[in-house]
Amino acid sequence: MKKTIIGLVLFVGVVSIMSWSLLAGSSSPKSVTTTANSSAVQLQTPIPAHNHATMTRVPAYYKSAPTLGELPPKLSPEIFSSNQRLAYKAAKEIPQTLAQLLCYCHCDKGFGHKSLLSCFETEHGENCGICIGEALMAYNLEKRGKLNVAQIRERIITAYGSKTDAESK
16 A cells, blocks of 8 residues: 555656646656656656657647547546556546547557547557656646647647657647
8 A cells, every 4th residue: 555655656746747847848858767666756868769759740630629429438547557547547537638639659550540549449558658658748738737739739749749740730
């Protein structure tokens, strides 16, 4: 139980730092890591092997919000744990927002996904750090930052996309 509470406190701290840096207009994307034995948070630059700056194709997303009835069901957050659970919970709570967001794992090309929301209709979102990160970022920006979908999309493009993506939106 103590480990769960400590993990939850660490996660909330990490998400708060990420949200704060995004709201403060951070110009370069950062990833956040924590260690199991420490409450220290260390910011790192993205791993070079997953460099989105070389990708110029903007992924698929809905231009306007589909009705809730038009959206397929999402998997239950209860079958997941940790950040995966929080991401699937975000998909349940803000589906119309996630439907209007692009996913930079480019699952639209490989799996035929229509938006970030599609990642949470299957187990795909469970195993993809990009999908999880974008969903949690969107949730925090909407709920805590009070940003609209267009502003959230801009932040995701800045954090995950390339300079070309940001200029072409």
